[in-house]
Amino acid sequence: MVEITVAERMVAAMSHHLKDGEVVIMGAFSALPMLASRLAQLTHAPNVSFICGGSGAVNPTLEPLPESSCDDRLLRAECIYALPDVIDLEARPEIDVFFAGGLQIDAKGNCNLVGIGKPGEIKFRGPGSVGLPFLSRAGRYIIYTMAHNVRNFVPEVDFISGPGFVDNELLSDGPSLVITPLCVMDFEDKKMRLKSTHPGVTVEMVKENTGFEIIVPEDVGETPAPTDEELEIMKRLDPSGAARDSIR
């Protein structure tokens, strides 16, 4: 029997969330979202278009999938947009789904890449907010993380890089899905709600590792495994396993 890695399961969950015809965008550190978007194209959603952040690559073939979002292996694509053109696009209604993440994520789906601390007293300096402010103009967004613990899932972020369900007027529908190495969550009345846990993860473990209260419905199932076809495609696009094996 094939072993299915946590990363593969996360990629499948991302892919299943994308609808045919949608335009998807992702920034730095996005091997999983890139793989998920291409997987969606090759399975249920052939009319998905996806843009790999800084490289400007639109619908790269990902043969093979690179680890960096600006890699020149993305240059086999349907178009190489200049970055300012990508940014212009991020402000337009064309973008349906934005992949986002952060050092901290809070109950309202805010993401923080600025740092930990207070204005003028940042104790742990993050890299910076990059494109996350454009979340306010995307259709909806998927938050994904490479870790899930009480340090990154906090009641309230110290700084807002990507706005979740904030009071400001947003053009977007807000965050729609959270995918972590432990589970998949969605939102109910703008509050995070457990949807499914990965094999071997209990509801209790998710609660213990989340720094705020989440909604736990009665019917929390197991995050679906990728199909054989999906696994095969992932393996073909990422033969070295750089993405597939990044979380086991």
Place this chain on the structure above:
Amino acid sequence: MVEITVAERMVAAMSHHLKDGEVVIMGAFSALPMLASRLAQLTHAPNVSFICGGSGAVNPTLEPLPESSCDDRLLRAECIYALPDVIDLEARPEIDVFFAGGLQIDAKGNCNLVGIGKPGEIKFRGPGSVGLPFLSRAGRYIIYTMAHNVRNFVPEVDFISGPGFVDNELLSDGPSLVITPLCVMDFEDKKMRLKSTHPGVTVEMVKENTGFEIIVPEDVGETPAPTDEELEIMKRLDPSGAARDSIR
């Protein structure tokens, strides 16, 4: 003996006015300025750069010279800039010399492409101002016309498309040279001054065909003929004579 056309003499006068290292730009209907810029590169000013308006061609080889400023024969060039990039450049201090013209030109060097008449009562509609407003940001500019009479050289333009020596604060040095089928003029204290007449043209003829008073110095000479080398280059770039024979 070779016959020298009026157009060839005008091109030579334009070329002589360009200094080595300058950046030169021209818009529509610019076969003569294009030819003059390339001629300057191939003679006294190898470091001149020139940009052919709408085509975005920077330093096209002009082999052969096309009549249209947007022609694809300009695509053999050192760079094809997109038009918005050309416009950005027109706002930068890089542009030393701008070629301009108009339906009407007045004593202060204002150019009009809007039309003849008054606001709301335009009797003769011109094509529109295109890039002439950017004259206010160029280093200096050369006005050239394909005709010289009291209808296009008027005391005051009905509308300002390209500002000459107006009261507004300009970043440019204003108009520096006027080249017509009759003569070459420059400016003294912001007033047009006859510099030289073409062969067969008298000072009186220039005065009669100009709708305002111009300064006439004592030593008005003849506009210098192109050298043999210059004539040869012009003939090589424009073998059909489309530009060279456009004013005989």
Place this chain on the structure above:
Amino acid sequence: MARKEKVMEAGDAVSKFVKDGCLLAVGGMHMHNNAMAVIREIVRQKKSIGSLTTSPSACTNADMLIGAGLVGEIYCSYVGFEHLGLAPNFRKSAQSGDLKVRECDEAFSVYSLRGGASSLPFHPLPKGLEATSVPKLNPDDYKFTKDPFTGEDVMCVRSLQPDVAVIHCQKADAYGNAIFEGSKFTDFDMIKASDKVIIQVEEVVPTEYILEKTHKVNVPGLLVDAVINVPFGCHPTASHRYYTYDEDHLKEYLKACKEDFSAYLDKYVYGPKTNEDYLEVIGGREKATKLMERDIPW
């Protein structure tokens, strides 16, 4: 599931995407890359164009729509035929008042579209452009605000997001990934700023070709709604690197405008219903060959 192709007939694209009263943007500049096959179809369908915007230098693309009586107003930086003369229909309609002219300059044409492409509420201009008559003639589209960093007054233009853009590219694949083989003029920002985009091309190429030429692909298909496959579809204007403009025909056009423009429309627009029919009327293969065979430096 299969990926959806966007190739369609000009007639279908125009009836689907060009709505009466719309703000229409037409690409190309001077007598180059005017998307005439689609524009002729707009004339055939008698679509009423609420507002028309163009590159900084419009030509027969605007003049024909105006001559057919379809245009309410135009954002105008320049309409003309470069070395061949002024634009007769534009002149006549502007002088009579039948056409409302929103007086503009090249800065407006470029930055209004850039503003639209970037979803900016307005676009500031570089200092110095206040010195002409243009903003005084058009206080609706040129307005002043404060530079928040210095407090100085800054002239701004309205951002435009056209309802539909009609653009000529030389090549595209069936999904709308498109290539400009020559000058891009302002077509690129026009595509980015517009809600719907119709692209007419000289040829539809396989996506494999697109993947090999990524350095040439300027337009991602996700911005394109329709691909119209009409070889020689720019006639009588040029298509860069494919054929030059038809100077004889343009002169015939200019003459017709002054004499009997409806006869011209009958012969060249209403008569031939398809691009193929049109190409026969203008002189068929012989004319095409003449416009392709020329002295080119590349």
Place this chain on the structure above:
Amino acid sequence: MARKEKVMEAGDAVSKFVKDGCLLAVGGMHMHNNAMAVIREIVRQKKSIGSLTTSPSACTNADMLIGAGLVGEIYCSYVGFEHLGLAPNFRKSAQSGDLKVRECDEAFSVYSLRGGASSLPFHPLPKGLEATSVPKLNPDDYKFTKDPFTGEDVMCVRSLQPDVAVIHCQKADAYGNAIFEGSKFTDFDMIKASDKVIIQVEEVVPTEYILEKTHKVNVPGLLVDAVINVPFGCHPTASHRYYTYDEDHLKEYLKACKEDFSAYLDKYVYGPKTNEDYLEVIGGREKATKLMERDIPW
């Protein structure tokens, strides 16, 4: 008379064009196309950088200058090493307060340069970007004005016109006509916005090559002041379509930052005075071959 060539040594270009206290822009994004040969020369000459601005995602290009103690302040949208981790020198200096951070986002990085490239006094932003902490952390560079068409408040960024830009292109001719063979990132607007431009290249090509590849030429030579011919000059970052980033070296760099960064600078920057010497120190031809030989889809 002969045309003047712009090819020069990195050392000469830096001493001529990078002035103490300047606003410096460095190109490239993440671990790609960082113009490291010129940046190492800036470190060697201990130029003090008044302000540093970068693409939306800076990497070792910024982190090295900061680690060498040369940077007063940075316009910061992101400094990091993508999947390899955070930027240690940046983090340390920002946390200690030695480095002033002008908190920014990607919109600032892009539109401040676009504003500079178009000589705009400021650049408005699309609505909705007010919802984050960034403008509150940086009220000097994000300010509000009125949309003159609607009267609504609009957030704007400061336009930047850097004194000098240091950019990597893959190819240029001796006159500075340059080609990006891969992604352009924000380098193109950086070149347009900056007063002086230093371009480092993998190879200098004849102008005849440029004339044949016009569809690839992105930068007209008239904007370029110096061309630096330094093959493998992006190391340890990648040069698109030439070689990939050196992950082992980047990890060594990140480790050195935490342990003894001055030893790193001694070994890799102050020690080797030229690009050739540097390439020997990092592993010579064997290393170069390894970074070029890889599984690429094009």
